[in-house]
Amino acid sequence: MARAFRLTGNHLALKTILKLKELTKKFGSLTAVDALTFNIQKGNVYGILGPNGSGKSTTLGMVLNVVNPSSGSFEWFGGEMNTHEALKKVGAIIESPNFYPSMSAEDNLKLVCKIKGVDYSRIDDVLEIVNLHDRKKDHFKSYSLGMKQRLAIASALLNDPEILILDEPTNGLDPQGIHQIREIIKKIAADGMTILLASHLLDEVEKVCSHVVVIRKGVKLYAGPVDELNATHGFFELKSEHKDELKSFLDTHSAIERYDEEDSGLIKAILAQPYEAKFLNKECFDKGILLTHLVKRKETLEEQFLKLTKNQ
Amino acid sequence: MKRLFLIEFHKLRNNRAAKILSLIYFILFSAIALFASIKFNFGSIDFRLADQGIFNFPFIWHFNAYFVAFLKLFLAVVIVSMVSSEYTNRTLKQNLIDGLSKKEFILSKFYGVLGFAIASTLLLFIVSLVLGLIFSDYDEFSIIFSDLEYIFAYFLKLVGFFSMCLFFGILLKRSAFALGFLFLLWIFEGIVQLFIKFQAESLDFILNVLPLQSMSNLIIEPFTRLGIVKSAATQLNSEFTKSYDVEWSTLLIVLAWSFIFIYSSWKLLQKRDL
Numbered sequence: 001m002a003r004a005f006r007l008t009g010n011h012l013a014l015k016t017i018l019k020l021k022e023l024t025k026k027f028g029s030l031t032a033v034d035a036l037t038f039n040i041q042k043g044n045v046y047g048i049l050g051p052n053g054s055g056k057s058t059t060l061g062m063v064l065n066v067v068n069p070s071s072g073s074f075e076w077f078g079g080e081m082n083t084h085e086a087l088k089k090v091g092a093i094i095e096s097p098n099f100y101p102s103m104s105a106e107d108n109l110k111l112v113c114k115i116k117g118v119d120y121s122r123i124d125d126v127l128e129i130v131n132l133h134d135r136k137k138d139h140f141k142s143y144s145l146g147m148k149q150r151l152a153i154a155s156a157l158l159n160d161p162e163i164l165i166l167d168e169p170t171n172g173l174d175p176q177g178i179h180q181i182r183e184i185i186k187k188i189a190a191d192g193m194t195i196l197l198a199s200h201l202l203d204e205v206e207k208v209c210s211h212v213v214v215i216r217k218g219v220k221l222y223a224g225p226v227d228e229l230n231a232t233h234g235f236f237e238l239k240s241e242h243k244d245e246l247k248s249f250l251d252t253h254s255a256i257e258r259y260d261e262e263d264s265g266l267i268k269a270i271l272a273q274p275y276e277a278k279f280l281n282k283e284c285f286d287k288g289i290l291l292t293h294l295v296k297r298k299e300t301l302e303e304q305f306l307k308l309t310k311n312q
Numbered sequence: 313m314k315r316l317f318l319i320e321f322h323k324l325r326n327n328r329a330a331k332i333l334s335l336i337y338f339i340l341f342s343a344i345a346l347f348a349s350i351k352f353n354f355g356s357i358d359f360r361l362a363d364q365g366i367f368n369f370p371f372i373w374h375f376n377a378y379f380v381a382f383l384k385l386f387l388a389v390v391i392v393s394m395v396s397s398e399y400t401n402r403t404l405k406q407n408l409i410d411g412l413s414k415k416e417f418i419l420s421k422f423y424g425v426l427g428f429a430i431a432s433t434l435l436l437f438i439v440s441l442v443l444g445l446i447f448s449d450y451d452e453f454s455i456i457f458s459d460l461e462y463i464f465a466y467f468l469k470l471v472g473f474f475s476m477c478l479f480f481g482i483l484l485k486r487s488a489f490a491l492g493f494l495f496l497l498w499i500f501e502g503i504v505q506l507f508i509k510f511q512a513e514s515l516d517f518i519l520n521v522l523p524l525q526s527m528s529n530l531i532i533e534p535f536t537r538l539g540i541v542k543s544a545a546t547q548l549n550s551e552f553t554k555s556y557d558v559e560w561s562t563l564l565i566v567l568a569w570s571f572i573f574i575y576s577s578w579k580l581l582q583k584r585d586l
Contacts, residue, residue, distance in 0.1 A: 063407045066586040088411035098406040103326040114319050115410045155410075 008089040009235075017163050017194055018063060019079075022072035025218075026059050031056045034218040035072060038164065040196060045189050047205035047212045047226075048198040049305060051181035055218035056198040057095060060167050062091055070203050077162070088116045091156030096172075097148040101141035105151050108140055116159045126154040130184060146177030153184055162251060163194040168205065182207065206301040216309050228302050233271040236280060239293030249255060255281075266293070314418035317427065319412070323394065324424065326371040331392045334428075337386040341435055344380060367447035372458035374534045374556065376440045377466040381531065384470055387428050388477045392490045395421060395481030403442040405586045418578045421478055429470035437463055465530040465558040472527050472573075479573040482580055501525055532556045 018040040025033040033055040040046055050056050061067035063074050065083045076086030099108045109123045116166045127133040130150035135143070143151065149169060156164055169185065170178040182204065189195055189208050199205050205212060205226075212229060214222040222229055243265075248261050250269050257272035257285040284291055299307075367377045398404040407417055440463075444456065468529050480490035500523050508515050519525050537556055 025441065061585070065413075066408050068404050068583070068585055084408070084411050084413035084416070086411075087409060090411075092409050094405070094409065096402070098402040100326065100403055101327050101401060107322070107326050111319065111322050112410050114315065115407060115412050117315070117411075196369060283372075 011177050012190050016040070016197075017042050017077060019075040020059075020063070020072070022060060023059065023069055023072065023074055023225060024071045024286075025055070025062060026070040032218050033062070033215075036215065036220055038048070038144070038214070038220065040194065041201075042162070042194050044190060044196045044211050045209045046197065047209035048196065048215065049202065049205055049212055049301075050198075050200065050215040051309070052200055054200075054216050056200075056215065057167055058218075059215070060092070060094060060165060060196075060198060062096070064090075064165070088159065089162045090165060091159065091161035092161070093149075093152040093156050093169065094165075094167040094169075097152035099140045099148070099151065099155075102139055103114045104137050104139055105143075105154075106136040108151070109155055112158055113306050122158055122160065126157045127136045127155065129187075130154045131180070144177075146173050146180065149173060149177065149181060150184070153181070157188070161193070163196060164188065165196045167198045168200070169197070170201065173249050202302040202305055212301075214305060214308055226301065229301065229308070233274045234296055234298040235271060236269045236277065237293060237295040237297060238267045238269060238291060239265060240267075240284070240289055240291050246291075247286065249284065249287055249289060255280075313419075314424065316416055317423040320424040321427070322419040324390075325393065327397075328382050330394055333386055333390045337383060337390075338431075338435060339537045341380055341432070342439060344383075363381070365449075367443050369444050369448045369450050369456045371460050371534070371555055372440050372444045372448065374531070375538070376436060376443075376533050377462040378493055378531045380436060381466065381469060384432070384473055387432070387470075388473065389491065391425060391428070391474050391477045391489040392481045392494075394424065395478055395486040396490060399485040402586075403480070405432070408586065414581045415578055417573065418482075418581060419578075422574050423474070425474040425478055429467055430473060432470055433463060433467040436466060460557045461493040462531060465563070468563060468566050468570075469527050469530045473559070474572040475481075475573040476523060479577045482577040498524055500542065517532070520562065521565055526562055526569065530558060530564045530566060 016039050020036050020038050022035045022037055024031065024035050028291055036055075036059060048056050049060070058067055062069045063076075063083075065087060077089070092233050100111070103111070105127065106123060109126070110120060113123070123136075124133065130153050131148055132147060132154060132161060135147065140148070140151070153166075153169070156166075166185065169179050173181065185195070185197070185208055195208070197209060199206060209226055211224065212222070212226050213220060214229070219278060238246060246267065247259070249263075250256050250267070255271055255273050255275040257270045258271040259267055261267050277294055281291060281294055324334075350486070366372065386405060395422050404417065408414065412420070441456075445451065448456075450456075477490065477494065480493050481487065482492060484490045504522065505525065508519060520529060532555070534556065
């Protein structure tokens with residue numbers, strides 16, 4: 001089975017792997033990436049979130065040496081080596097899996113080993129991780145899309161990379177394929193590897209990422225821990241036949257920041273501080289307000305994301 | 313350098329089309345040489361090409377180098393497709409992401425080109441040597457190994473031609489376009505040649521620097537040098553004052569073209585977003 005991935009000690013936790021400084025890419029009059037600045041620290045799992053065409057892939061293309069930046073700069077591993085040397089310590093898959101169709105999986109991986117300058121010893125290990133070991137002698141072109149994507153992940157793991165970059169890894173896969181890929185990513189993340197995951201699928205990011213960078217039209221909207229994306233304490237969903245009493249009660253309550261009434265009659269009370277549902281329930285009852293519906297929720301990343309991209 | 317060559321070799325070894333075409337090339341190569349040694353019976357006359365003096369040292373170096381050069385088209389297809397398939401399979405992108413620099417990518421392709429040129433040249437040398445040893449009327453050591461500059465010229469001709477194919481492959485990204493472009497260039501140079509010959513003879517220096525023309529100038533046709541043709545010509549009182557030597561200037565021009573093609577491939581790739 002796979003050798004354990006290099007674990008991140010606390011003393012390494014602040015090591016910066018990738019630094020973007022005002023990175024910009026223009027295609028003619030279109031600015032695909034606009035002065036993007038953020039850092040990737042070792043040991044975290046990052047998500048780059050953005051709708052389709054927001055510049056995620058272009059950003060990754062620039063740091064991966066296939067797209068030339070229009071201005072700005074980026075720096076791998078503190079700038080101690082040039083980009084293509086640094087990329088030998090990176091594992092990356094982009095959009096679709098790209099391999100030589102008439103080569104077997106094994107030969108394709110051997111080629112990657114030659115490029116990265118590592119020996120063949122990990123080939124069997126990584127094929128095992130992605131469950132392709134039985135098919136390693138088969139031509140790449142005979143693989144299904146899900147298998148191709150898994151092979152791409154295997155290839156990215158060959159050099160026991162410092163960081164794994166995944167661009168839309170589940171794009172175009174069937175539910176089973178999506179599940180397999182997510183399980184693999186979770187497993188790798190649990191081993192302490194630094195991961196940068198670009199996706200427009202929010203639940204995908206929510207499930208594995210600790211940090212998130214949100215971009216829209218090439219502009220950074222947010223960068224930081226997922227929890228702080230919208231620094232709220234959650235909200236209550238309330239329904240009652242005594243709607244007016246409920247509203248005036250909420251107006252005076254110190255833990256409630258504000259409330260919105262939705263079309264369905266549902267009242268959404270946003271918390272200003274941590275507060276338990278049972279206390280609110282009791283207070284309402286004491287005031288003679290009978291609740292027919294009470295749920296305490298935190299906004300999903302999706303709601304936060306939509307709010308963030310709408311506000312701009 | 314070894315790493316880059318091994319990368320390219322690994323790609324070629326696992327590419328069936330490249331393998332088959334290369335195999336056909338090297339088989340044809342040997343077969344053509346053998347063909348010349350077969351005896352033909354035209355009724356009562358026995359005719360054997362080998363007896364016409366074409367396999368005499370040192371003439372054989374010149375003759376074979378000229379004669380088998382057209383086979384390079386086979387390898388041109390291999391080279392163009394090994395470049396363009398990197399675009400269509402998007403493996404070029406993946407190579408770069410895996411940590412190959414754009415310069416290393418071009419260099420690895422160039423080493424592939426050198427590999428093909430060296431292998432062809434070696435084969436030419438061995439086949440010619442064997443044929444010569446069998447059929448040549450002269451077999452003194454000093455004669456056998458004279459005029460070897462034709463072998464070197466052949467090598468450079470292949471390097472130049474393959475570098476051009478490499479460049480077209482990088483430029484146009486599709487093998488069909490690249491080969492079509494090669495064909496267009498050939499026609500274009502033909503038109504320029506005709507124009508200069510009949511309209512502007514003072515510009516004939518241009519002919520020496522055109523890429524395809526300069527490559528073909530490396531090895532001048534050997535037929536009029538053949539004893540039988542020569543004696544026929546003398547009987548017809550026409551004078552032969554043609555030089556059959558490999559010219560230094562031509563060597564330099566082809567070398568310069570090879571450099572230009574490889575360097576432009578690199579610069580082109582550097583400028584491109586993939």
